[in-house]
Amino acid sequence: MPSIPQQVIATPAAMELIAKLKRKHGDLMFHQSGGCCDGSSPMCYPRGEFLVGDSDMLIGILGETPFYMSRSQFEYWKHTQLILDVVPGRGGMFSLENPEGIRFLIRSNVFTDEEIASLRAAGRI
Structure with a gap:
């Protein structure tokens, strides 16, 4: 059985923006929006500001x-690896990158059958 693939990864550009925002705002967290307010944007918040349940x-x-x-x-996206990236533009109105001139964006890759099998065996999907 192959190693368990990560379900979310980030590009170097996204990791740079995360580091910049962390220097300004402290520890961070993301919540993948489900379509309310800012479409399907990944939203970046100071850790603990968005209450998860x-x-x-x-x-x-x-x-x-x-x-x-x-x-x-997640039920709709569980067969894909999410890739956090950045593109020019304004972020979601509640997301910390809003004033930075670039925004977070999700790209994705569909997992292979082998990767899906390893995720299932690990209880991840």
Whole structure:
């Protein structure tokens, strides 16, 4: 059985922006929006400012930054690896990168059958 793939990863550009925001705001967290307010944008908050609940799940940690998604939305995305990236533009109105001139964006890759099998065996999907 192959190693268990990470369910969320970040590009070097995204990790640079995370580091910049962390210097300004302290520890951070992400929540993948489900379509309310700012579409389907990944939202970056000071850690603890967005309250996660039983309907949210931790799908990965980027460096030291947790990344959450609602369980119901995860059901649609569980067969894909999320890739946090940045592109020019304004971030979500509540997301910390809003004034930076670049915004977080999610790209994705569909897991292979072998990767899905390893995620299932590990109880991740």
